[in-house]
Amino acid sequence: MPIATFVNQTTRSSDNAGNNLLVQTTVNAWGHYQKVKFIFICLTYMIPPIMVYTWSFTAATPSFRCHHPNTIDDAYTDRSNEIFRKFYQPTENECAAHQHLLSVKECQRCYRKIKPAKNVSIVQDLQSCDGYVFDRSVYKRTLVEEWSMVCDRVGYRSFVQMIYFVGFMCGALLFGTMADRYGRRSVMGISFVLMMISGFLCAFGPQQKFGVRSSYIIFMIARFLLACSTRGISESGFVLGSEMVNPDKRLMVGMVMDYFFTSGEFFLVFMAYFLRTWRSLTFVITLFTIPFCFFYLILPESPRWLVSKGRFDEAEQILRHIAAVNKRDFDSDAYERLKDDQKQHIADRTVPLGIASLFQTKIIRIITVNLFFQWLAQNLVYYGVSQSTGSWQFDPYLSFALSALVELFAYIFIHIILDRLGRKLPYCAFAIAFGLLALLVLPVQSVLAERKTTLRVLMFILNISLKFCASASFAIIYLYSTELFPTSVRTTGLGMCSMTGRLGAILGTFSNDYLARIWMNFPTVLFGVVSLVAGIAALVFPETLNKPLPQTIDDIESMNLPLFSTNKQQRDLSRGDNIPLKAINT
Template identity: 55%
Template sequence: MKFDDFLATVDDWGKFQKIKYGLICLTYMLPPIMVYTYTFTAAVPNFRCQDSDMLFDDGYFAQANTDYNSKYLPTQEQCTRADKLLSLKECQRCYIQTKPKFNQTANRPDSKIEKCNKHVFEKIHYDKTLVEEWDIVCDRIIYRSAAQIVFFVGYMVGSVVFGILADKYGRRPIMSVSFILLTASGLLCAYGPHAALGFWPSYIIFVLSRFLIACATRGISVSGFVLGSEIVGPSKRLLTGIVIEYFFVFGQYFLVAFAFFIRTWRALTGAITLFTVPFMFFYFILPESPRWLVSRGRFDDAEKVLRKIAVDNKRDFDPNKYQQLKEEQQKHMKSTQHQQGIMSLFRSKIMCIISFNLFLQWLVQNLVFYGVSQNTGSWDLNPYLSFALSATVELVAYIVVHLILDRVGRKLPYCLFSMLFGIIALLTIPVQKYMPKQIILMTIINLLLKFLASGSYAIIYIYANELFPTNVRNTGMGICSMVARIGAIIGTFCNDYLTRIWIYLPIVLYGIVSLISAILALMFPETLNKSLPQTVEDVERMGIIGMKKKQFTSTLPESEALTGNNEDIILKENIQANDISDSKI
């Protein structure tokens, strides 16, 4: 008997599953909060060089800015001579004239410009950000980028480490450890850095704590989503996969509400950390995954959980059926399985092309999604409104994907979303050239880009899972997950550095690579209503564009197909080296 068949006898989307899955969904509000907090805590307000005549009395307000501009603002000619790679705006806020102007219409012949060491910041939207406290603008922007890059490295490390630990020790204890680590590292991040320590000790403490936050966040994501997927049967996995994405957006709403009322980076980080404290008690509420317990041969513990599920749902626990499940699992645990290595992805021509193509698709989609999502501060709107609109558009994208994916397939929506993203992104060039003051038009473009990026980002996880063969699916998806983080890191770098040349240059870059990815994705076969390929030979029979597709028979039940669109269940599959699939439990 399969585990899913037995689970249906005690809980077919009953009270137990709904309540426990609801609690797990609440935990999934934490990842977006931790990822996007940096958007507010390290926001870059408008700034300029400090007026040396005013010193401590200087500030970023109308009269002071007028006085400063009349004496110290570099001209376009001076900026061109100083650094041709910087935009005029970036030059004028990072450089200052060494000699004041005696006449606003004519510069002194010996007037030069130099990089300023101190800056004053606008206080309209933020009271104090990390950027202001540590003066990490202009040439020091590297410190801002490095902190976020280290965060994404922590994402990679946490995914692997906590995923392996969750396979070995269980989902519930690893989730609890992750919550404790998240709270502790959050407090360290908020209150560890201090002016008395100086910049470097404070910066190291901050970066290290952000690294630990990222690791803990991935521990929660991997363990939580997998636990949620393991307490439901195949018929509910599409529903649960979509619902948990909705909570990912709800977490963004929660964050923007906190950020709107708490406008200093330290207080905001501390408040969000306190929000994580109640989750540490989820250890006493959430059950261990009965599916994992059975796969590990812990049948007595699994029986206790399953009996409790039956009692909660007023169902009968059939000991005979459970004994049958137990015997089949014991028999399976004594058998050996043939595992193919990573080279299976590259030995055949078609499999090699599909593998490298998927690696590229994941890199591009993470580059585009995180690049657009972390760049809402450059929209010509109130930053809090921009972030809320971005989250709303992401929610709409998930709903649309939910409605169309099982109707029109994977290939057409994915290619269409990616291609439209590229076209609309490139439209920013003529819009900025001929209509630079059209704020409403640019807002519409930004919202469309967010919608399309979210849609293609969601689809690629499902598509890739259905293109890799079962016997090397874990390996293939694991490489995709690692490459994806490189895309997120590149997106962070582009947002910080390319915007100094032209504020919309990152968007243009994202558009170009998105078009390339859409064209390359055309060679993929459609996977809708097709059995999952079990071997490399099955993928060969599916073929690619320009090659005739052949019918094939796979022994892998379609019920094992991943129907959710979340990376965490995929990543779980990648890192569990000793996984026992549902069909064999």
């Protein structure tokens, strides 16, 4: 989700002294130069969703059943399916007797009768399948089929995606730190090369001659590296884009990148529709990343980062080029004032506050713990819903495309309302609405159980609505968190939130793969309960619209939180532990 970087990186990169002077130096904060470079950066934002959601197609689970025990060349055809159903498929009573913890559907496709049924009234023992037959009418070949990652082996599928989200966490920490130390442009270049290498490793690393075990390990490592590189591109790319514009343009920058993010989803589903084997799709998607490796030659380093590191000559060269392209004069006097201000800032720089500062006083503890839960809940909901479009009981390619379209509409909608209604009301409304809609699954399934067509259409409408609410609340919480943490510990707080959020994404993957085996709608109901609790818990947050960003923990303590109050003694304890205001620029 691209707007995540709006939180994680704009604050980190905006701690440069002399921010306003730097804007004056560029003379035109949204000139021709910035527009052209911004387009290139936005194009890179098509890559992360492609890499995240390729898994929805390469590891899709087609319809399947047990292999017919008396047939060598069994196939998933109407005739063979009918023969299997008649003689070997367990009945509901047999599933209830032997595999009552699984749904009937899961039991019937993962177990078979030990011997052909002669008397249907007799309850027979069941045994797990020793082989599977897959439907190839939609997917020609997926990793699930190749490695039989179904039934009692579904954990292999889940583990790969969980490792991917662990790679997200590691990549965010590693490349975020590297971008601050070595520059945004360099990290983007390294990330694209790593992405290309890991992509080809995903496509060609697993080979039959290596065996399933070795192929699985190779693929898992490649996916981990792919996730790391994805975070390097998205984080560094957003920083680079946001540092080219005025602070008042940063919301626009974040939302436009979200639009390109959804464009990547449309590109993916288009390619997946024509490339229906997992290896060919992975290979072509990786080929698509090769031109982006040359963006290193096109994109400049961030002049703000260069100034923050005291590399004034390099920054001046870039700024003079920007002014020339924008057909403006370079303000040398303003730049000299900027250099003096930054040198003073470097001299006065203090050691950043640590994680313990997030729990220093009552109000900051409440906000911190609540935001941790909000991030976990929204990652659980968003990734859980986004990765389950294949279970919408419609064509999976159409379902994915509609999901991306709904996500785009959600971004446009919140782009319109956030600066009008604030952050708190829309966020709570979308989170609570998601919870209520998800719980509607229970009465809908029970009332319309016999009306299959009506149930199918209504469930599709519910899934679309859930996707809209999940996308909207997921995007808002990132921006909202930026405005709730004080500048003195904002980067630390948001980094911890991001870590917690990835745990939510991992739980979402686990829920879709395991809980759905018990009941198809179990994950949706779980997501709904968590989102409902999150929406109610967010009511304690203050509104931040048109209010100055909190600079210190003392500023947070002065906020009015519903149901909670502060006292002067707590605020006094936090004084003296904050970064001087002159060293902070939000």
